[in-house]
Amino acid sequence: MEISNSSHRQMEWLQALRAFAALAVLLFHTKDAFSQYPVIQKILGQGFFGVDVFFCLSGYIMCLSCSQKVPGVRNGLRFLLMRGARIYSGYWLALLLVLAVSATGLHPVTGDWFASIFLTSALFGDQFLETAWTLVYELRFYLVIGLLYFFFSAKLSVRNITIIATLIVLYNLAYYAFAFDTIMGGVWPLRSTLNGFFLEFTFGMYVYMLNQKYPLQLENCLFLIPAAILLLAAGAFDLFFANFELLRAATYGLASMLILAIFIALENKPELRPFAWLVKIGDASYSLYLIHPVLLTLLFTVLYHYLPVRYFYAFFVFGIVLIVLASWVWFKLLEKPVFQWVSAFINAILNSPRLEQKNAGS
Numbered sequence: 001m002e003i004s005n006s007s008h009r010q011m012e013w014l015q016a017l018r019a020f021a022a023l024a025v026l027l028f029h030t031k032d033a034f035s036q037y038p039v040i041q042k043i044l045g046q047g048f049f050g051v052d053v054f055f056c057l058s059g060y061i062m063c064l065s066c067s068q069k070v071p072g073v074r075n076g077l078r079f080l081l082m083r084g085a086r087i088y089s090g091y092w093l094a095l096l097l098v099l100a101v102s103a104t105g106l107h108p109v110t111g112d113w114f115a116s117i118f119l120t121s122a123l124f125g126d127q128f129l130e131t132a133w134t135l136v137y138e139l140r141f142y143l144v145i146g147l148l149y150f151f152f153s154a155k156l157s158v159r160n161i162t163i164i165a166t167l168i169v170l171y172n173l174a175y176y177a178f179a180f181d182t183i184m185g186g187v188w189p190l191r192s193t194l195n196g197f198f199l200e201f202t203f204g205m206y207v208y209m210l211n212q213k214y215p216l217q218l219e220n221c222l223f224l225i226p227a228a229i230l231l232l233a234a235g236a237f238d239l240f241f242a243n244f245e246l247l248r249a250a251t252y253g254l255a256s257m258l259i260l261a262i263f264i265a266l267e268n269k270p271e272l273r274p275f276a277w278l279v280k281i282g283d284a285s286y287s288l289y290l291i292h293p294v295l296l297t298l299l300f301t302v303l304y305h306y307l308p309v310r311y312f313y314a315f316f317v318f319g320i321v322l323i324v325l326a327s328w329v330w331f332k333l334l335e336k337p338v339f340q341w342v343s344a345f346i347n348a349i350l351n352s353p354r355l356e357q358k359n360a361g362s
Helices: 012-028 038-044 049-067 073-103 113-118 133-151 158-178 180-185 196-213 224-236 239-243 245-267 276-283 285-306 309-350 353-361
Strands: none
Touching: 012 049, 012 245, 012 276, 012 285, 012 309, 049 133, 049 196, 049 245, 073 113, 073 133, 073 285, 073 309, 133 196, 158 180, 158 196, 158 245, 196 245, 224 239, 224 245, 239 245, 276 285, 276 309, 285 309
């Protein structure tokens, strides 16, 4: 879900897209505060599609990252360790915050300790941290890409990605066609692996490959805006589309792919730059994504217990701004320094003379 700190220039529009995605998820988790305003609640209730945007963006970034590295065990090991460090270093910090606040009784948590610490289950109910289930899919995607590209030298091509995507679609359609009762029950074999979320990663990969062959131009992508809106509207028509991954990929996922393409087209137009504050939110979007649920709990505790009702929405807006600022401070003071320390430690091990001699000997 993040753009790596590689030698290429920072992609500001993609950082802006990360900011929009994180803010959408943040606002999604505020929807219950607008129960008196059904229209606003319905709009905010669609903010979960920020997750779909993140998945598409991850597919794009992984293609970009792999294109700059030569396949091989050493690069594969570095890739997997760095990806794991990026996820876990930020996540464990946020998990400590959640557990600390939970100890006060303000933000009770339920779930499985092992799954919550090591991100082994994609089931929402297994996680102490509400947004952590998406990280499970990220880790599995990194593992698949690392093994296929670096260890087995499988080319990240349109053909190979289409084969994977087709298998996922056919597997899910078979259950929709022949075991619909199982689908409605919510549990079928490999649901947490061969599902629409992995299709969304491939959507981002397709955008990367298209942009490599035919650089996306903004004037040619404007028609994607109404198409994305129609897909989002189709998804919002019934909760069935949001709750079942294949249908979610066919609506919210495809919409996210089109939005990603638009932002890539903006990236290809160097004279256009996003607001600097939006880029900064994008830099801190992983922190915002992880810690906003517990910060919202604290905000609502203050709003509901210590402030007059007539000031609720004014202080609500102020509180949302504070949450964004707090996330940026968390990123600058904790997430970023810890990841830099962990990544330096990994590089020191992988670049050690002993390991160099071992690789040379093998």
